[in-house]
Amino acid sequence: xxxxxxxxxxxxxxxxxxxxxxxxxxxxxxxxxxxxxxxxxxxxxxxxxxxxxxxxxxxxxxxxxxxxxxxxxxxxxxxxxxxxxxxxxxxxxxxxxxxxxxxxxxxxxxxxxxxxxxxxxxxxxxxxxxxxxxxxxxxxxxxxxxxxxxxxxxxxxxxxxxxxxxxxxxxxxxxxxxxxxxxxxxxxxxxxxxxxxxxxxxxxxxxxxxxxxxx
Ligand code: B12
Numbered sequence: 001x002x003x004x005x006x007x008x009x010x011x012x013x014x015x016x017x018x019x020x021x022x023x024x025x026x027x028x029x030x031x032x033x034x035x036x037x038x039x040x041x042x043x044x045x046x047x048x049x050x051x052x053x054x055x056x057x058x059x060x061x062x063x064x065x066x067x068x069x070x071x072x073x074x075x076x077x078x079x080x081x082x083x084x085x086x087x088x089x090x091x092x093x094x095x096x097x098x099x100x101x102x103x104x105x106x107x108x109x110x111x112x113x114x115x116x117x118x119x120x121x122x123x124x125x126x127x128x129x130x131x132x133x134x135x136x137x138x139x140x141x142x143x144x145x146x147x148x149x150x151x152x153x154x155x156x157x158x159x160x161x162x163x164x165x166x167x168x169x170x171x172x173x174x175x176x177x178x179x180x181x182x183x184x185x186x187x188x189x190x191x192x193x194x195x196x197x198x199x200x201x202x203x204x205x206x207x208x209x210x211x212x213x214x215x
Contacts, residue, residue: 003033008042011074015046016053018063020070027074036078037202040110043074044200047106051182071106075113082117090121091214095137096147097125098181099158104151107181107201111147114201115208120145131162138175145208150181159184160192176211180204 007030014022023043030039050067053059059067096112098105105127112124123137134146146166150156159179166172178196179189189197195211198204209215 004038007033008038008045011039011042012046012049015043015067015071015074016049018050018059018067018070020066020073023070023074024077027077031078031081036081037114039078040075040201043071044107044110047071048182068106072109075106075110079113082113084117088119091119092121092144092212093123093138093141094120094145094147094208095123095125095134095141095143096149097129097134098127098149098151099155099162100128100130101158102150102152102155103127104149104181107151108147108149110201111149111180111198111204114205115147118205118209120208131158131165134162135165135169135171139169139171143175144212145176145178147178147180147204147208150179150184153183156181156183156188159194163193176208178204178207178211 007026010026011030014026027039047067050059050064054064094115096108098108109124112122116122123141125133125137134148137143138146146162148159148162150159163177166175176195178198179194180198184197186197196207198207
């Protein structure tokens, strides 16, 4: 087995074991053989497994919370290895956040970081964001894109509502809307009239470039 493969397994296992020390040790080891994006993907795969075990009643909420904290700490370490946009003029302004009622922010934060690294100016509004704030920030900061995250089937309705609010404000044609989060799909994006969907953070950046005509 290659070191990359064994590192991926270590990262995955450390998250599933909801053990922050193990996660940080695995991350630091992995940094010597893998790129930051690959490390984040391996940690995210572990978080998905945590979700599966939570659903099956094999793990409980406190375990998920500790695993999430460990994942956040691991991502923070690898963020320093991501390429910086290098002080160039921003490609465009993007407003990101997790919709109201939803506190899941790990994936959204990764998306914001990668957009920033790709050269966007990102206003990350955080989690549990009132829908109005996406629109107000977009108007105030001349935002060209809104990226909304939702991790629950209940809160993903907020993505739809925000698009309706943009129409009511008369600015729907000025702002591209991208949606994401585990329950979102391309079919969902099409159904609610979003411009794009990204399955992961790398895809979010590619989609943003495509929608804004950035090569
Ligand atoms: C970690 C976690 C938590 C943590 C969150 C910590 C944090 N700071 O985020 C805590 C413990 C707080 C938590 C709480 C709850 N959780 Co929770 N949680 C999860 C878990 C296990 C992992 C989520 C995660 O971080 N994944 C890793 C990241 C990297 O992946 P990601 O978020 O999907 O993001 C990637 C892509 O989706 C995409 N992406 C994300 N956002 C965006 C945005 C854009 C614009 C684009 C283009 C792309 C994009 O790119 C990201 C990076 O690649 C999921 C299970 C799962 N499989 O999703 C359940 C899950 C989402 N939770 C669930 C539930 C039920 C809850 C609670 C209600 C539990 C409770 N009883 O209290 C509460 C919700 C409270 C609230 N009001 O929000 C359910 C939701 C079920 C549903 N009906 O939809 C899930 C699916 C678990 C399950 N299988 O039952 N949770």
